[in-house]
Amino acid sequence: MVTPPGIDLDAVRSLMDARRPGLVSGPLSAELITGGRSNLTYRVSDGEHRWVLRRPPLGHVLATAHDMAREHRVISALADSPVPVPETVLLCEDPSVLGVPFYVMAEVPGVVLRGREDTTRLGPTRARAVSHALVDVLADLHTLDPERVGLADFGRPEGYLTRQVARWRKQLDASRSRELPGVDDLHARLAATVPDSPRAAIVHGDYRLDNVLVDPETARITAVLDWEMATLGDPLADLGLFVLYWDGGHGAVHLVTGEAASAPGMPGADELVRRYAERTGADLSRLSWYVALAMFKLAVVLEGIHYRHSQGRTVGAGFDRIGEHVPALVAGGLATLDEEA
Structure with a gap:
Protein backbone atom coordinates (compact mmCIF):
# COMPACT_ATOMS: atom_id res chain seq x y z
CA MET A 1 0.00 0.00 0.00
CA VAL A 2 1.33 3.44 -0.96
CA THR A 3 1.66 5.75 2.03
CA PRO A 4 -0.49 8.88 1.51
CA PRO A 5 1.13 12.30 1.74
CA GLY A 6 1.31 14.08 5.07
CA ILE A 7 2.29 11.14 7.26
CA ASP A 8 5.66 9.52 8.06
CA LEU A 9 4.88 6.03 9.32
CA ASP A 10 8.34 5.34 10.69
CA ALA A 11 8.22 8.55 12.73
CA VAL A 12 4.72 7.76 13.99
CA ARG A 13 5.74 4.20 14.91
CA SER A 14 8.78 5.44 16.83
CA LEU A 15 6.67 7.94 18.74
CA MET A 16 3.99 5.36 19.60
CA ASP A 17 6.65 2.90 20.76
CA ALA A 18 8.17 5.59 23.00
CA ARG A 19 4.88 6.90 24.40
CA ARG A 20 2.84 3.68 24.47
CA PRO A 21 5.31 0.76 24.63
CA GLY A 22 3.87 -2.52 23.41
CA LEU A 23 0.79 -0.97 21.80
CA VAL A 24 1.99 -1.46 18.22
CA SER A 25 2.74 -5.04 17.20
CA GLY A 26 3.98 -4.67 13.62
CA PRO A 27 4.84 -2.31 10.73
CA LEU A 28 2.32 0.45 10.21
CA SER A 29 0.28 1.18 7.10
CA ALA A 30 -2.00 4.15 6.50
CA GLU A 31 -4.85 5.29 4.29
CA LEU A 32 -6.39 8.73 4.00
CA ILE A 33 -10.00 8.67 5.22
CA THR A 34 -10.91 12.26 4.46
CA GLY A 35 -9.21 15.26 2.99
CA GLY A 36 -9.96 18.70 1.62
CA ARG A 37 -10.48 21.95 3.44
CA SER A 38 -10.54 20.55 6.96
CA ASN A 39 -8.02 18.62 9.02
CA LEU A 40 -6.74 15.40 7.49
CA THR A 41 -7.75 12.03 8.90
CA TYR A 42 -5.84 8.77 8.37
CA ARG A 43 -6.58 5.18 9.35
CA VAL A 44 -3.36 3.66 10.70
CA SER A 45 -2.94 -0.08 11.24
CA ASP A 46 -0.30 -2.57 12.36
CA GLY A 47 -2.25 -5.43 10.78
CA GLU A 48 -3.90 -6.33 14.07
CA HIS A 49 -5.05 -3.01 15.55
CA ARG A 50 -6.33 0.17 13.94
CA TRP A 51 -6.12 3.78 15.03
CA VAL A 52 -7.04 7.16 13.57
CA LEU A 53 -4.52 9.99 13.19
CA ARG A 54 -5.61 13.62 12.76
CA ARG A 55 -3.36 16.41 11.52
CA PRO A 56 -3.82 19.86 9.92
CA PRO A 57 -4.19 20.01 6.13
CA LEU A 58 -1.17 20.07 3.85
CA GLY A 59 0.08 23.60 3.43
CA HIS A 60 -1.09 24.31 6.98
CA VAL A 61 0.10 27.52 8.65
CA LEU A 62 1.40 27.69 12.18
CA ALA A 63 -1.44 29.95 13.37
CA THR A 64 -3.83 27.00 13.41
CA ALA A 65 -1.44 24.55 15.08
CA HIS A 66 -3.34 24.76 18.36
CA ASP A 67 -6.37 23.07 16.77
CA MET A 68 -4.90 19.63 17.33
CA ALA A 69 -4.33 20.26 21.02
CA ARG A 70 -7.86 21.64 21.39
CA GLU A 71 -9.42 18.66 19.64
CA HIS A 72 -7.37 16.24 21.72
CA ARG A 73 -8.22 18.09 24.92
CA VAL A 74 -11.99 18.15 24.43
CA ILE A 75 -12.16 14.50 23.32
CA SER A 76 -10.05 13.45 26.32
CA ALA A 77 -12.23 15.52 28.66
CA LEU A 78 -15.42 13.86 27.41
CA ALA A 79 -14.08 10.31 27.78
CA ASP A 80 -16.19 9.46 30.84
CA SER A 81 -19.21 11.56 29.90
CA PRO A 82 -22.50 10.56 28.25
CA VAL A 83 -21.16 12.01 24.98
CA PRO A 84 -19.53 9.18 23.00
CA VAL A 85 -16.02 10.01 21.76
CA PRO A 86 -13.00 7.97 20.63
CA GLU A 87 -10.35 7.05 23.19
CA THR A 88 -7.30 9.26 22.75
CA VAL A 89 -3.91 7.54 22.43
CA LEU A 90 -1.43 10.41 22.23
CA LEU A 91 -0.93 14.05 21.29
CA CYS A 92 2.24 15.22 19.57
CA GLU A 93 3.00 18.94 19.44
CA ASP A 94 6.66 18.40 18.41
CA PRO A 95 6.96 19.57 14.77
CA SER A 96 10.04 17.40 14.24
CA VAL A 97 7.85 14.28 13.90
CA LEU A 98 5.44 15.21 11.08
CA GLY A 99 6.16 18.90 10.68
CA VAL A 100 2.86 19.77 12.37
CA PRO A 101 1.05 18.86 15.59
CA PHE A 102 -1.16 15.76 15.41
CA TYR A 103 -2.93 13.28 17.62
CA VAL A 104 -3.84 9.60 17.52
CA MET A 105 -7.06 8.07 18.80
CA ALA A 106 -8.65 4.65 18.78
CA GLU A 107 -10.80 3.71 15.80
CA VAL A 108 -14.47 3.42 16.76
CA GLY A 155 -13.26 29.33 25.74
CA ARG A 156 -14.61 32.81 26.43
CA PRO A 157 -18.39 32.42 26.62
CA GLU A 158 -19.03 36.07 27.51
CA GLY A 159 -19.84 37.90 24.28
CA TYR A 160 -19.74 34.66 22.25
CA LEU A 161 -22.66 35.53 19.97
CA THR A 162 -21.48 39.10 19.35
CA ARG A 163 -18.07 37.77 18.36
CA GLN A 164 -19.67 35.16 16.08
CA VAL A 165 -21.65 37.80 14.18
CA ALA A 166 -18.56 40.02 13.85
CA ARG A 167 -16.31 37.12 12.87
CA TRP A 168 -18.55 35.97 10.05
CA ARG A 169 -18.94 39.55 8.78
CA LYS A 170 -15.14 39.74 8.63
CA GLN A 171 -15.07 36.46 6.71
CA LEU A 172 -17.64 37.84 4.28
CA ASP A 173 -15.65 41.00 3.69
CA ALA A 174 -12.60 38.89 2.85
CA SER A 175 -14.57 37.10 0.11
CA ARG A 176 -16.52 39.96 -1.47
CA SER A 177 -16.38 39.82 -5.25
CA ARG A 178 -19.97 40.66 -6.27
CA GLU A 179 -23.16 42.26 -5.07
CA LEU A 180 -25.19 40.12 -2.68
CA PRO A 181 -28.51 41.88 -2.10
CA GLY A 182 -29.65 41.67 1.50
CA VAL A 183 -26.47 40.29 3.04
CA ASP A 184 -25.51 43.52 4.78
CA ASP A 185 -29.07 43.90 6.05
CA LEU A 186 -28.97 40.33 7.39
CA HIS A 187 -25.74 41.02 9.23
CA ALA A 188 -27.02 44.32 10.63
CA ARG A 189 -30.24 42.77 11.89
CA LEU A 190 -28.40 39.89 13.53
CA ALA A 191 -25.97 42.31 15.20
CA ALA A 192 -28.80 44.50 16.47
CA THR A 193 -30.85 41.67 17.98
CA VAL A 194 -28.29 39.40 19.66
CA PRO A 195 -30.10 37.32 22.32
CA ASP A 196 -29.04 37.01 25.92
CA SER A 197 -27.21 33.70 26.07
CA PRO A 198 -28.15 30.94 28.50
CA ARG A 199 -25.59 29.25 30.74
CA ALA A 200 -22.35 28.60 28.86
CA ALA A 201 -21.96 25.10 27.49
CA ILE A 202 -19.51 23.05 25.48
CA VAL A 203 -20.31 23.90 21.87
CA HIS A 204 -19.32 21.46 19.12
CA GLY A 205 -19.46 24.08 16.37
CA ASP A 234 -24.04 29.54 23.57
CA PRO A 235 -25.41 26.02 23.05
CA LEU A 236 -28.29 27.28 20.92
CA ALA A 237 -25.77 28.21 18.22
CA ASP A 238 -25.23 24.46 17.82
CA LEU A 239 -28.98 23.84 17.77
CA GLY A 240 -29.64 26.55 15.19
CA LEU A 241 -27.06 25.09 12.84
CA PHE A 242 -28.39 21.58 13.50
CA VAL A 243 -31.90 22.73 12.53
CA LEU A 244 -30.65 24.34 9.33
CA SER A 285 -38.21 31.32 22.18
CA ARG A 286 -35.40 32.97 20.17
CA LEU A 287 -34.36 29.90 18.21
CA SER A 288 -35.26 31.61 14.91
CA TRP A 289 -32.43 34.09 15.51
CA TYR A 290 -29.95 31.25 15.85
CA VAL A 291 -31.23 29.60 12.66
CA ALA A 292 -30.83 32.92 10.84
CA LEU A 293 -27.27 33.16 12.18
CA ALA A 294 -26.63 29.66 10.83
CA MET A 295 -27.92 30.74 7.41
CA PHE A 296 -25.62 33.76 7.47
CA LYS A 297 -22.64 31.59 8.41
CA LEU A 298 -23.34 29.02 5.70
CA ALA A 299 -23.87 31.78 3.14
CA VAL A 300 -20.46 33.21 4.03
CA VAL A 301 -18.80 29.79 3.82
CA LEU A 302 -20.27 29.12 0.37
CA GLU A 303 -19.47 32.63 -0.82
CA GLY A 304 -15.87 32.04 0.23
CA ILE A 305 -15.76 28.85 -1.84
CA HIS A 306 -17.34 30.70 -4.78
CA TYR A 307 -14.76 33.48 -4.47
CA ARG A 308 -11.79 31.11 -4.30
CA HIS A 309 -13.12 29.05 -7.21
CA SER A 310 -13.59 32.16 -9.35
CA GLN A 311 -9.96 33.06 -8.59
CA GLY A 312 -8.78 29.58 -9.60
CA ARG A 313 -7.64 28.88 -6.04
CA THR A 314 -9.82 25.85 -5.29
CA VAL A 315 -11.54 23.05 -7.17
CA GLY A 316 -14.29 20.61 -6.26
CA ALA A 317 -17.44 18.97 -7.50
CA GLY A 318 -20.15 21.58 -7.97
CA PHE A 319 -17.90 24.49 -7.00
CA ASP A 320 -18.64 26.19 -10.33
CA ARG A 321 -22.31 26.57 -9.29
CA ILE A 322 -21.99 26.92 -5.55
CA GLY A 323 -22.39 30.68 -5.69
CA GLU A 324 -25.93 30.26 -7.02
CA HIS A 325 -27.07 29.02 -3.60
CA VAL A 326 -25.86 31.99 -1.57
CA PRO A 327 -28.71 34.44 -2.34
CA ALA A 328 -31.31 31.87 -1.20
CA LEU A 329 -29.55 31.52 2.15
CA VAL A 330 -29.44 35.29 2.60
CA ALA A 331 -33.14 35.56 1.75
CA GLY A 332 -33.89 32.66 4.08
CA GLY A 333 -32.05 34.33 6.92
CA LEU A 334 -34.00 37.56 6.47
CA ALA A 335 -37.30 35.67 6.25
CA THR A 336 -36.47 33.75 9.42
CA LEU A 337 -35.82 37.00 11.29
CA ASP A 338 -39.12 38.36 9.93
CA GLU A 339 -40.89 35.33 11.43
CA GLU A 340 -39.28 36.01 14.80
CA ALA A 341 -40.35 39.66 14.71
Whole structure:
Protein backbone atom coordinates (compact mmCIF):
# COMPACT_ATOMS: atom_id res chain seq x y z
CA MET A 1 0.00 0.00 0.00
CA VAL A 2 1.33 3.44 -0.96
CA THR A 3 1.66 5.75 2.03
CA PRO A 4 -0.49 8.88 1.51
CA PRO A 5 1.13 12.30 1.74
CA GLY A 6 1.31 14.08 5.07
CA ILE A 7 2.29 11.14 7.26
CA ASP A 8 5.66 9.52 8.06
CA LEU A 9 4.88 6.03 9.32
CA ASP A 10 8.34 5.34 10.69
CA ALA A 11 8.22 8.55 12.73
CA VAL A 12 4.72 7.76 13.99
CA ARG A 13 5.74 4.20 14.91
CA SER A 14 8.78 5.44 16.83
CA LEU A 15 6.67 7.94 18.74
CA MET A 16 3.99 5.36 19.60
CA ASP A 17 6.65 2.90 20.76
CA ALA A 18 8.17 5.59 23.00
CA ARG A 19 4.88 6.90 24.40
CA ARG A 20 2.84 3.68 24.47
CA PRO A 21 5.31 0.76 24.63
CA GLY A 22 3.87 -2.52 23.41
CA LEU A 23 0.79 -0.97 21.80
CA VAL A 24 1.99 -1.46 18.22
CA SER A 25 2.74 -5.04 17.20
CA GLY A 26 3.98 -4.67 13.62
CA PRO A 27 4.84 -2.31 10.73
CA LEU A 28 2.32 0.45 10.21
CA SER A 29 0.28 1.18 7.10
CA ALA A 30 -2.00 4.15 6.50
CA GLU A 31 -4.85 5.29 4.29
CA LEU A 32 -6.39 8.73 4.00
CA ILE A 33 -10.00 8.67 5.22
CA THR A 34 -10.91 12.26 4.46
CA GLY A 35 -9.21 15.26 2.99
CA GLY A 36 -9.96 18.70 1.62
CA ARG A 37 -10.48 21.95 3.44
CA SER A 38 -10.54 20.55 6.96
CA ASN A 39 -8.02 18.62 9.02
CA LEU A 40 -6.74 15.40 7.49
CA THR A 41 -7.75 12.03 8.90
CA TYR A 42 -5.84 8.77 8.37
CA ARG A 43 -6.58 5.18 9.35
CA VAL A 44 -3.36 3.66 10.70
CA SER A 45 -2.94 -0.08 11.24
CA ASP A 46 -0.30 -2.57 12.36
CA GLY A 47 -2.25 -5.43 10.78
CA GLU A 48 -3.90 -6.33 14.07
CA HIS A 49 -5.05 -3.01 15.55
CA ARG A 50 -6.33 0.17 13.94
CA TRP A 51 -6.12 3.78 15.03
CA VAL A 52 -7.04 7.16 13.57
CA LEU A 53 -4.52 9.99 13.19
CA ARG A 54 -5.61 13.62 12.76
CA ARG A 55 -3.36 16.41 11.52
CA PRO A 56 -3.82 19.86 9.92
CA PRO A 57 -4.19 20.01 6.13
CA LEU A 58 -1.17 20.07 3.85
CA GLY A 59 0.08 23.60 3.43
CA HIS A 60 -1.09 24.31 6.98
CA VAL A 61 0.10 27.52 8.65
CA LEU A 62 1.40 27.69 12.18
CA ALA A 63 -1.44 29.95 13.37
CA THR A 64 -3.83 27.00 13.41
CA ALA A 65 -1.44 24.55 15.08
CA HIS A 66 -3.34 24.76 18.36
CA ASP A 67 -6.37 23.07 16.77
CA MET A 68 -4.90 19.63 17.33
CA ALA A 69 -4.33 20.26 21.02
CA ARG A 70 -7.86 21.64 21.39
CA GLU A 71 -9.42 18.66 19.64
CA HIS A 72 -7.37 16.24 21.72
CA ARG A 73 -8.22 18.09 24.92
CA VAL A 74 -11.99 18.15 24.43
CA ILE A 75 -12.16 14.50 23.32
CA SER A 76 -10.05 13.45 26.32
CA ALA A 77 -12.23 15.52 28.66
CA LEU A 78 -15.42 13.86 27.41
CA ALA A 79 -14.08 10.31 27.78
CA ASP A 80 -16.19 9.46 30.84
CA SER A 81 -19.21 11.56 29.90
CA PRO A 82 -22.50 10.56 28.25
CA VAL A 83 -21.16 12.01 24.98
CA PRO A 84 -19.53 9.18 23.00
CA VAL A 85 -16.02 10.01 21.76
CA PRO A 86 -13.00 7.97 20.63
CA GLU A 87 -10.35 7.05 23.19
CA THR A 88 -7.30 9.26 22.75
CA VAL A 89 -3.91 7.54 22.43
CA LEU A 90 -1.43 10.41 22.23
CA LEU A 91 -0.93 14.05 21.29
CA CYS A 92 2.24 15.22 19.57
CA GLU A 93 3.00 18.94 19.44
CA ASP A 94 6.66 18.40 18.41
CA PRO A 95 6.96 19.57 14.77
CA SER A 96 10.04 17.40 14.24
CA VAL A 97 7.85 14.28 13.90
CA LEU A 98 5.44 15.21 11.08
CA GLY A 99 6.16 18.90 10.68
CA VAL A 100 2.86 19.77 12.37
CA PRO A 101 1.05 18.86 15.59
CA PHE A 102 -1.16 15.76 15.41
CA TYR A 103 -2.93 13.28 17.62
CA VAL A 104 -3.84 9.60 17.52
CA MET A 105 -7.06 8.07 18.80
CA ALA A 106 -8.65 4.65 18.78
CA GLU A 107 -10.80 3.71 15.80
CA VAL A 108 -14.47 3.42 16.76
CA PRO A 109 -16.85 1.00 15.00
CA GLY A 110 -19.63 2.69 13.11
CA VAL A 111 -20.60 4.25 9.80
CA VAL A 112 -21.00 7.82 8.60
CA LEU A 113 -24.43 8.53 7.13
CA ARG A 114 -23.74 11.10 4.43
CA GLY A 115 -26.81 11.01 2.21
CA ARG A 116 -30.39 9.90 1.69
CA GLU A 117 -29.30 6.52 0.34
CA ASP A 118 -27.49 5.78 3.61
CA THR A 119 -30.42 6.69 5.83
CA THR A 120 -32.98 4.99 3.59
CA ARG A 121 -31.11 1.70 4.02
CA LEU A 122 -31.72 1.92 7.77
CA GLY A 123 -35.47 1.54 7.32
CA PRO A 124 -38.02 3.94 8.86
CA THR A 125 -37.83 2.60 12.43
CA ARG A 126 -34.07 2.74 12.76
CA ALA A 127 -33.88 6.04 10.86
CA ARG A 128 -36.19 7.62 13.41
CA ALA A 129 -34.20 6.09 16.27
CA VAL A 130 -30.95 7.50 14.84
CA SER A 131 -32.47 10.98 14.62
CA HIS A 132 -33.56 10.79 18.26
CA ALA A 133 -30.15 9.51 19.35
CA LEU A 134 -28.48 12.33 17.45
CA VAL A 135 -30.39 15.11 19.18
CA ASP A 136 -30.14 13.32 22.55
CA VAL A 137 -26.34 13.36 22.32
CA LEU A 138 -26.41 17.08 21.51
CA ALA A 139 -28.60 17.65 24.57
CA ASP A 140 -26.22 15.57 26.68
CA LEU A 141 -23.28 17.66 25.49
CA HIS A 142 -25.02 20.93 26.29
CA THR A 143 -26.08 19.87 29.78
CA LEU A 144 -22.57 18.84 30.81
CA ASP A 145 -20.89 21.10 33.34
CA PRO A 146 -17.66 22.27 31.63
CA GLU A 147 -15.94 22.67 34.98
CA ARG A 148 -16.77 19.09 36.00
CA VAL A 149 -14.98 17.69 32.94
CA GLY A 150 -12.01 20.06 33.20
CA LEU A 151 -13.02 22.49 30.44
CA ALA A 152 -13.90 25.58 32.50
CA ASP A 153 -11.22 27.59 30.64
CA PHE A 154 -11.85 26.11 27.19
CA GLY A 155 -13.26 29.33 25.74
CA ARG A 156 -14.61 32.81 26.43
CA PRO A 157 -18.39 32.42 26.62
CA GLU A 158 -19.03 36.07 27.51
CA GLY A 159 -19.84 37.90 24.28
CA TYR A 160 -19.74 34.66 22.25
CA LEU A 161 -22.66 35.53 19.97
CA THR A 162 -21.48 39.10 19.35
CA ARG A 163 -18.07 37.77 18.36
CA GLN A 164 -19.67 35.16 16.08
CA VAL A 165 -21.65 37.80 14.18
CA ALA A 166 -18.56 40.02 13.85
CA ARG A 167 -16.31 37.12 12.87
CA TRP A 168 -18.55 35.97 10.05
CA ARG A 169 -18.94 39.55 8.78
CA LYS A 170 -15.14 39.74 8.63
CA GLN A 171 -15.07 36.46 6.71
CA LEU A 172 -17.64 37.84 4.28
CA ASP A 173 -15.65 41.00 3.69
CA ALA A 174 -12.60 38.89 2.85
CA SER A 175 -14.57 37.10 0.11
CA ARG A 176 -16.52 39.96 -1.47
CA SER A 177 -16.38 39.82 -5.25
CA ARG A 178 -19.97 40.66 -6.27
CA GLU A 179 -23.16 42.26 -5.07
CA LEU A 180 -25.19 40.12 -2.68
CA PRO A 181 -28.51 41.88 -2.10
CA GLY A 182 -29.65 41.67 1.50
CA VAL A 183 -26.47 40.29 3.04
CA ASP A 184 -25.51 43.52 4.78
CA ASP A 185 -29.07 43.90 6.05
CA LEU A 186 -28.97 40.33 7.39
CA HIS A 187 -25.74 41.02 9.23
CA ALA A 188 -27.02 44.32 10.63
CA ARG A 189 -30.24 42.77 11.89
CA LEU A 190 -28.40 39.89 13.53
CA ALA A 191 -25.97 42.31 15.20
CA ALA A 192 -28.80 44.50 16.47
CA THR A 193 -30.85 41.67 17.98
CA VAL A 194 -28.29 39.40 19.66
CA PRO A 195 -30.10 37.32 22.32
CA ASP A 196 -29.04 37.01 25.92
CA SER A 197 -27.21 33.70 26.07
CA PRO A 198 -28.15 30.94 28.50
CA ARG A 199 -25.59 29.25 30.74
CA ALA A 200 -22.35 28.60 28.86
CA ALA A 201 -21.96 25.10 27.49
CA ILE A 202 -19.51 23.05 25.48
CA VAL A 203 -20.31 23.90 21.87
CA HIS A 204 -19.32 21.46 19.12
CA GLY A 205 -19.46 24.08 16.37
CA ASP A 206 -20.52 21.84 13.46
CA TYR A 207 -22.90 19.25 14.88
CA ARG A 208 -24.71 17.28 12.18
CA LEU A 209 -25.49 13.73 11.15
CA ASP A 210 -22.37 13.14 9.05
CA ASN A 211 -20.10 14.28 11.88
CA VAL A 212 -20.98 11.27 14.01
CA LEU A 213 -20.49 7.52 13.71
CA VAL A 214 -23.60 5.35 13.89
CA ASP A 215 -24.11 1.66 14.62
CA PRO A 216 -26.68 0.91 11.90
CA GLU A 217 -27.96 -2.21 13.71
CA THR A 218 -28.70 -0.57 17.06
CA ALA A 219 -29.22 3.01 15.78
CA ARG A 220 -26.77 4.14 18.48
CA ILE A 221 -24.31 7.03 18.11
CA THR A 222 -20.92 5.43 18.71
CA ALA A 223 -18.78 8.58 18.46
CA VAL A 224 -19.01 12.30 17.82
CA LEU A 225 -16.23 13.44 15.48
CA ASP A 226 -14.66 16.66 14.13
CA TRP A 227 -14.25 18.78 17.25
CA GLU A 228 -11.98 21.35 15.59
CA MET A 229 -14.47 24.21 16.18
CA ALA A 230 -15.38 23.25 19.76
CA THR A 231 -15.36 25.93 22.45
CA LEU A 232 -17.41 27.28 25.34
CA GLY A 233 -20.33 29.38 24.21
CA ASP A 234 -24.04 29.54 23.57
CA PRO A 235 -25.41 26.02 23.05
CA LEU A 236 -28.29 27.28 20.92
CA ALA A 237 -25.77 28.21 18.22
CA ASP A 238 -25.23 24.46 17.82
CA LEU A 239 -28.98 23.84 17.77
CA GLY A 240 -29.64 26.55 15.19
CA LEU A 241 -27.06 25.09 12.84
CA PHE A 242 -28.39 21.58 13.50
CA VAL A 243 -31.90 22.73 12.53
CA LEU A 244 -30.65 24.34 9.33
CA TYR A 245 -28.72 21.23 8.31
CA TRP A 246 -31.62 18.96 9.20
CA ASP A 247 -34.62 20.78 7.79
CA GLY A 248 -33.31 23.78 5.89
CA GLY A 249 -35.02 23.11 2.59
CA HIS A 250 -32.24 24.89 0.68
CA GLY A 251 -30.16 23.44 -2.14
CA ALA A 252 -27.13 24.87 -0.35
CA VAL A 253 -27.86 22.77 2.72
CA HIS A 254 -28.19 19.65 0.62
CA LEU A 255 -24.68 20.27 -0.70
CA VAL A 256 -23.54 19.64 2.87
CA THR A 257 -25.98 17.01 4.10
CA GLY A 258 -26.92 15.10 0.96
CA GLU A 259 -30.60 15.17 2.03
CA ALA A 260 -29.93 12.49 4.63
CA ALA A 261 -32.78 13.76 6.80
CA SER A 262 -35.38 13.27 4.05
CA ALA A 263 -35.42 9.44 4.23
CA PRO A 264 -38.58 7.60 5.33
CA GLY A 265 -38.91 7.60 9.10
CA MET A 266 -36.85 10.73 9.65
CA PRO A 267 -38.88 13.27 11.66
CA GLY A 268 -38.94 16.99 10.95
CA ALA A 269 -36.75 19.43 12.82
CA ASP A 270 -39.69 20.59 14.94
CA GLU A 271 -39.99 17.18 16.59
CA LEU A 272 -36.27 17.05 17.32
CA VAL A 273 -36.30 20.59 18.72
CA ARG A 274 -39.12 19.62 21.09
CA ARG A 275 -37.13 16.57 22.19
CA TYR A 276 -34.06 18.76 22.81
CA ALA A 277 -36.15 21.20 24.87
CA GLU A 278 -37.59 18.37 26.98
CA ARG A 279 -34.12 16.99 27.74
CA THR A 280 -32.43 20.32 28.45
CA GLY A 281 -35.19 22.62 29.70
CA ALA A 282 -33.79 25.29 27.36
CA ASP A 283 -35.78 28.40 26.48
CA LEU A 284 -36.09 28.20 22.69
CA SER A 285 -38.21 31.32 22.18
CA ARG A 286 -35.40 32.97 20.17
CA LEU A 287 -34.36 29.90 18.21
CA SER A 288 -35.26 31.61 14.91
CA TRP A 289 -32.43 34.09 15.51
CA TYR A 290 -29.95 31.25 15.85
CA VAL A 291 -31.23 29.60 12.66
CA ALA A 292 -30.83 32.92 10.84
CA LEU A 293 -27.27 33.16 12.18
CA ALA A 294 -26.63 29.66 10.83
CA MET A 295 -27.92 30.74 7.41
CA PHE A 296 -25.62 33.76 7.47
CA LYS A 297 -22.64 31.59 8.41
CA LEU A 298 -23.34 29.02 5.70
CA ALA A 299 -23.87 31.78 3.14
CA VAL A 300 -20.46 33.21 4.03
CA VAL A 301 -18.80 29.79 3.82
CA LEU A 302 -20.27 29.12 0.37
CA GLU A 303 -19.47 32.63 -0.82
CA GLY A 304 -15.87 32.04 0.23
CA ILE A 305 -15.76 28.85 -1.84
CA HIS A 306 -17.34 30.70 -4.78
CA TYR A 307 -14.76 33.48 -4.47
CA ARG A 308 -11.79 31.11 -4.30
CA HIS A 309 -13.12 29.05 -7.21
CA SER A 310 -13.59 32.16 -9.35
CA GLN A 311 -9.96 33.06 -8.59
CA GLY A 312 -8.78 29.58 -9.60
CA ARG A 313 -7.64 28.88 -6.04
CA THR A 314 -9.82 25.85 -5.29
CA VAL A 315 -11.54 23.05 -7.17
CA GLY A 316 -14.29 20.61 -6.26
CA ALA A 317 -17.44 18.97 -7.50
CA GLY A 318 -20.15 21.58 -7.97
CA PHE A 319 -17.90 24.49 -7.00
CA ASP A 320 -18.64 26.19 -10.33
CA ARG A 321 -22.31 26.57 -9.29
CA ILE A 322 -21.99 26.92 -5.55
CA GLY A 323 -22.39 30.68 -5.69
CA GLU A 324 -25.93 30.26 -7.02
CA HIS A 325 -27.07 29.02 -3.60
CA VAL A 326 -25.86 31.99 -1.57
CA PRO A 327 -28.71 34.44 -2.34
CA ALA A 328 -31.31 31.87 -1.20
CA LEU A 329 -29.55 31.52 2.15
CA VAL A 330 -29.44 35.29 2.60
CA ALA A 331 -33.14 35.56 1.75
CA GLY A 332 -33.89 32.66 4.08
CA GLY A 333 -32.05 34.33 6.92
CA LEU A 334 -34.00 37.56 6.47
CA ALA A 335 -37.30 35.67 6.25
CA THR A 336 -36.47 33.75 9.42
CA LEU A 337 -35.82 37.00 11.29
CA ASP A 338 -39.12 38.36 9.93
CA GLU A 339 -40.89 35.33 11.43
CA GLU A 340 -39.28 36.01 14.80
CA ALA A 341 -40.35 39.66 14.71
